[in-house]
Amino acid sequence: MARDTRPLEQLTIFDGIVLICGMVIGAGIFKAPSIVAANTSSGAQFVFAWVLGGAVSLCGALVYAELAARYPETGGEYAFLARGWGRGVAFVFAWARMTVIQTGAIAAVSFVFGDYASEIWRLGDKSSSIYAAIAVAGLTALNVAGTLESKLLQRAMQVALFAGLLFIGVAGLFAPAQTPVPAAAGGGSFGLAMIFVLLTYGGWNEAAYLAGEVRDARRNMIRVLIGGIVTVTALYLLVNIGYLAALGLGGLRSSKAVAADVVRAVTGDKGAVLAAIIVCLAALTTINAAIFTGARTSYAFGRDFAVFGRLGAWRAAGSTPANALVLQGVITLALVWAGSLTPDGFSAMVAYTAPVFWTFFYLSGTTLFLFRERAAERPAFRTPLYPHIPIAFSVMCAYMLYSSVDYIRNPDFGPNFGVAVFAGLIVMAAGVPLYLALRTR
Secondary structure, three states: OOOOOOOOOOEOHHHHHHHHHHHHOOHHHHOHHHHHHHOOOOHHHHHHHHHHHHHHHHHHHHHHHHHHHHOOOOOOHHHHHHHHHOHHHHHHHHHHHHHHHHHHHHHHHHHHHHHHHHHHOOOOOOHHHHHHHHHHHHHHHHHHHOOOOOHHHHHHHHHHHHHHHHHHHHHHHOOOOOOOOOOOOOOOOHHHHHHHHHHHOOOHHHHHHHHHOEOOHHHHHHHHHHHHHHHHHHHHHHHHHHHHHHHHHHHHHHOOOHHHHHHHHHHOHHHHHHHHHHHHHHHHHHHHHHHHHHHHHHHHHHHHOHHHHHHHOOEOOOOEOHHHHHHHHHHHHHHHHHHHOOOOHHHHHHHHHHHHHHHHHHHHHHHHHHHHHHOOOOOOOOOOOOOHHHHHHHHHHHHHHHHHHHHHHOOOOOHHHHHHHHHHHHHHHOHHHHHHHHHHO
16 A cells, blocks of 8 residues: 655754755855945945845745645745646746756856865966866766765865854954955945845755754744744854955955955965865855756656656666756856856856746745635645735845846946846747647647
8 A cells, every 4th residue: 555655854943944054055155245245335235235135035935935835745946836837837947947047056156166266276367267167077077977975075064164154254353454445436236236145045945845844844944944044144244244344345346256355364375275275165065066956857857858858867877867967067068168258257147047047936936825825725834924925025036037137237247248148038938939849749
């Protein structure tokens, strides 16, 4: 007789908070602050952006926690969109995740690795892009071979990352006074600043899927989510206030490797190299995790749709979705090459992915209203203050979608970024006729 297998409710509140911190905190905190500073008009607005990012992330996590409690199966947004908006929308999401969202995110973090690796040993004018390509190719090859980081190494890296962030934040607060760098007037676009803030908070949508494994989820999930995101927000505030104290707003705006510059101000060049090594290891860990999860989504996509059947092949040697990994690696390397043609590859990849990312975040968030109307059952966790929190989250998603398209009007980034924005939207839109053709067949 078939048994109903369900996740074990074995995570404590502390377990959940630690997991959320591990899912959210990544390499972005070492790159995004300089771009956020360039698009805020004062130190107070810079700090406010990080506080607002924590609040938006909490609202989104509360919405996703109910979605995950209602439909705890594997698939996340793919499952929510299929049930809420239909199989066609879910198909376009899976297509966009494979060609824009996940591959663009891997490319963006690879440029963070490239910027900091260049602080250790520079490889010419295109040093950041060369290092980015090496990281993507090397880690893709390791995943194809089946050589994955162990849980022990992942935990050790996470501890090193947290310790490094605390050190950098505290070091910035006690850094000797620097010659102030004049801050340009204007402050750019606050909406653009929030794109990079919320990119750095990314990962809470994965954290919301813990609902099925937390003890007494109806009561404890809200404590886990609030505790986890408040902890991340507090750490981000400490680090960014340290950056601001050490470099000033003008110094932050002009920095290409802000963590290394802060540590250099305190300990000299040797300390800056140590900081760069910490960031490089953190970036490699983030890239590896994104390569691992992204390829498995593409594998599932290949299993669902026959035209992508080759992606659904599983390689017995090493137990990996080799075809999906190779295709993902090729697309990502193409994006790294495209990013190398722009003034800043990281920003270009954010421009490429952000409109598509926020389109599907908005659609996923609004599925909660549809599910509440259709279903009478009470899931293990329900979003508090309904409908105010889901409305606030949906409005913010719509604003971020507008801001990510408005990216093209920012004079600091030039025409290359307008091309990146439209390229991401065009690639996403290509999924619509592809789905219609498949459905006809």
